Amino acid sequence: MTSIAADDDQLPLQTHTDGTLDGHSVGEGAAYVQMLRRRFPPRPAATSWVQTTWSREEILDLLASPTFRTSNRITQRARLLGARRLLDWLAIHPGNTWQQRWLASGQHDLSGGDWARLPSDWLAAQGDDGAANLGVLASGMRMLVCAEVIRPAAAWVITRRSSHLTAGMAQYRDPAGFAALDRLITADPAISRDNANLAKSRVAFILATKGGRISDVTVGDCVELYDTNPGAQRVKRYGRTLYYTLLHRMGVFSADAPSTLDELFCGRRRGQLSVRELVDRHNLQCAPIPDLLVDYLTERRPAIDYATLTNHAHMLAGLFWGDLERHHPGIASLHLPSEVTTAWKTRLRTGMPEAGDPATGTEKSIGRHKVARVLLAVRAFYLDIAQWALEEPARWGPWAAPCPIKAVEARAKKEQQATKARMDQRTRERLPVLPILQRTAAERWKSMAARLEAACNTPPGQTFEFGGDVFRRPLPGAAKQHAMVWAEHATTGLRRNLTLEDRDAFWAWAAIEVLSRTGIRIEELLELSHQAITSYRLPSTGELVPLLQIVPSKTDAERLLLVDPELADVLSTIICRIRKPGGTVPLVPAYDSYELTWTPPMGLLFQRNVAGQNRAFTAAGIREAIKQTLEATGLTDTAGDPLHFTPHDFRRIFVTDAIINGLPPHIAQVICGHKKIDTTMGYKATYPTEAIETHRAFIARRRAARPSEEYRTPTDNEWDSFLAQFEKRKVSVGTCGRAFNTPCIHEHACVRCSLLRPAPAQRHRLLEIRHNLEARIIEAKREGWLGEVEGLQVSLTGAKNKISQLDQTLARRATSVELGMP
Structure with a gap:
């Protein structure tokens, strides 16, 4: 049994070796297929x-x-x-x-x-x-x-493999329908000829077996064909499901139909199980106890998410009661003798057979840091029943029993401290090398993009040179046309998919930039959409402040993050990447791996086109992209092994770096979306507890010592004065960034000031200032005004620096677009 991490605060989901995936057995998968057939029935034969x-x-x-x-x-x-x-x-x-x-x-x-x-x-x-x-x-x-x-029959048509059936259907059965399908394929350059022919052949199969025209095809027909063709499930080839996506784009299906076939058949993505199914998969023998667990978990279900529900069912039905039944057959009461609970706790701490599989004899410890979670879940189970027995004695009273878990046993302070020390060490190792990772990701993407562009500018059969290597564009086959750009190394003959390499490098760069600049969770990254980019207009100056909306995830709390210019460039580049030729962002569904549900189609930022189908990124795809970039850096940890980054490492680094650079912890808490500031401080890996508590005490004493009038609500005049200060920052060549209520230290010599932020529209004015200064320097040298030459030289250097700074900003924006309002 291997573990797949589900959440920081939960036990991992279990993947068993007996054919179950995410807790779904083969039998449950068959039941799910039957449910799909009832919801989307095929046309009768x-x-x-x-x-x-x-x-x-x-x-x-x-x-x-x-x-x-x-x-x-x-x-x-x-x-x-x-x-x-x-x-x-x-x-x-x-x-x-x-x-x-x-x-x-x-x-x-x-x-x-x-x-x-x-x-x-x-x-x-x-x-x-x-x-x-x-x-x-x-x-x-x-x-x-x-x-x-x-x-x-569908199986007969599939095994017949007629190479002329598709052409016959397009010519004699439904010419208009296949013509519309061809126009849809032609409009999407990401669909290769191979995948297009495969999709049209699947449509022809449905017409041959079900009759009618393309407009008559139903979702059930596609499900039946996919289920009939075993090769479609075994081979990971996205083109085998393209026919469904194309029919959905044509508007053949109803509005409530899933947008992709993956929502109907996609490996482990079976959807949520009921509470009864979560308990029954552990094969408990004593009839009253499984019913009690079902009632208990059903009572708690509205207040917890599905991942937490799954873990609680695993802990209570598998690790607790399932283990008791295996070692004490016939047990049927929550009143447990002390020797029974003591033996169970010992097995829990030292190792126990796999839950739900009585036949296995292997023992594997679940880890000391998870033992406390199991004990806490069992303790909560007993205490909840005891509390509910007072409110509903007829229902819960017969099951009230003394809790076998003491409060001190459910504490895991030592394990939590060990986890904190381990996470702090990870952060200390990765914080200094984050700039290297960011730089490598950017350089790697630019290199891949430049090589792809060079290949696209080279006719097939010709060679091109890039990075000191010579590549050859292969000639396309007579019957094949790929949407991907391939190249062969002239010396080794190795074929490389340049389109795929550029795509992987780009999304690795995008993921690293967004994670490191926002500190959001991986599930929040995957849920970022085009509509999440919004703005706020300041009432006084009318200036637009870009914001990034983070939808509720782990803590069910929405928050808005300020978008700095660098992050805005990243988001703009992503939008340019995913936009269709018409300028729209494709709508794609996403699979929530925690709730095991599909979200409605949205304009997600992290999506990619695979075989003509737009697909949302998964957490595994993001991790693999980061891993490839890390391999390119050659970074190692203290043991000399290759350095490993997880998406959550960026979140810890973000919090640590922000607090080190002076961001108050309570502001970092709001940015990260933590319910408690202790969680935020647990992410920070630099200051010891004593320093934090001493600093808090110092702030409390200072606040107590300061006059109370400083904490009063400002008057209208004071507020107007505050807003006027920002309006006074506007100068002829840009905006002044000096702090509130501070004088100009350069006596309004703006071109010398490092706080001046030049405006792109005023570049011509800076050029005029530079030309004027150069002329005045020449005049001063000619007239012998040496004292004035020195001051003019300082101003000239400042003007040149401002022009250079402005040119760099314009060059960066040349590869992106203005986001505007979504």
Whole structure:
């Protein structure tokens, strides 16, 4: 049994080796599939419709009509001959329609690759000399399917693998529908020809098996096809689900249909289990206790999230009562003898068999820092029942029992201190090297982007040089066209996907920048959307202050973060990356790995296009991107091993760095969204507890000593004076950044002042000042005013510095766009 971390304050979710994933067994997965089929049922398999009831002559006349006729007379003759032979063969089977005769022929029990054996054998027995010509039979079969005379099963069509079925459906069944599908594919350059052909073939399969046109396809039809094709689940190829995404974009499905097929079938993403299922997966034997646990967890369910519910069910039903049943068969009461509880606590601390698997004999300790959590959960279970028994004696009174866990046993102060010391050491190791990681991520992305651009400017079959290496653009295959840009190393012959390398490097850079500049959690990063970028206009100056909205996550509290210019550039670059050619941000659903639910489609910032489908990033994808960048840095820890960064390390570094540089801890608490300031101080890895408490006491004494009038509400005149101070900061060439109620130390010589922030629109004025100073210096040297030359030189240097600073800002903004209001 391996662990997958779910939350800082919870036990990890369990992944068992007996076929369960995130607590979902194979049987539960099958039940989930059945639930999906009930919600999105496929169209029923009919045995009678208009075309299948026609006579043999009417069908042959239809195939000879202009609708199905081809200009090649040989091909047309072969089609009619093959259809005639197949109809003759089907006519010997019982049924009132051709579909009923097809079902009675036994073709449903055969593979599509072996379909021609039965009609060929019959034709040969009738003395038909052309029976061996399988191409004629295949041509006739294709026309009968396209004309909707028969509808083969999905498994038959998939295993048939006809290379002409898609073209036949597009030409004879639904030309308008396939034309609209082609236009949708052409408008998306991320869809390669291979994936497009695969998607259209899946649509053709559905039309062949269910009939009708593309507009008649339902979600259930797509689910049935995906479930029928085992290769779609085994092979990690996103193009196999592209057909569903394209049909959804065309507006074929209803408004409540999921936007991607992943929401219906996606490995471990099975959705939430009920409380009963969470308890029953531990196979408890004593009937009253599982019912009690279900009632208890159901009572607590409204106040906790799903991840906490899952962990509590695991601790109570698995680690507590499940272990007691394995070692004390027949136990059925919460009144536990002292020797029973003592033995259980010993097993909990030293190692116990895997919960929910009585057959295993292996023992594995769950860790001392998690033992206290289990003990605390069991203690809360007993105390809650005792409290509820006073309020509802009929329901909870029979289960009230003395708590076997003392308060002192549930404390984990020593373990918490050890965890704090370990996290502080991680932060101390990673804080100094964060600039190296940021610089490497930026340089790596720029290098990958430049190489990709060089490859795009090189015709296929030609070579180009980059970074001292020579690469060759491969020639595209006759039947293949990739949306990715590939290149071969001229010396080693190694093929490299330059598009994928550029994409991975970009998102690694974006994740590192946003995490390090905001200190947000990984789940908050994944939920950032285009609408999260907002602004606030100051009432006095009218200046726009950009803000970043962080949606409620762990603490269910919304907060707004101030966006500095560097972070604004990062967000702007991300938006430019994900925008469609029309300027809109794609809407994609995201999977919440904690609540096991799908969010509605949103304009998420962290999304990428895979095989023509826009997909939200996962936490694992972000971690892998950071890992690749760390490998490029070559950084190591104190033991000499490669340095490892987690997304949460950036949060601890952010808090530590902010407080070191003077940010008050209570402001850091608000920025991080912590409920208690102790949590924020626990993230900071520099000051010892004594220094913090001494500083707090010092502040308290200073506040007590200062006159109380300093804490009064300011008057209107004082507030107007405060706002006027900021209005006085505006000067001809930009804005002055000096503090409130402080005089100008340079006597308004702004070009010399480091606090001047030049405005881009005033660059021409700075150029005029520079030219004027140069002319005055020449005049002063000519007239011999040496005392004035020195002062003019200082002003000239300041003007040049301001122009250089302004040029750097404009160069940085040239690669981004103004965010504006969403």
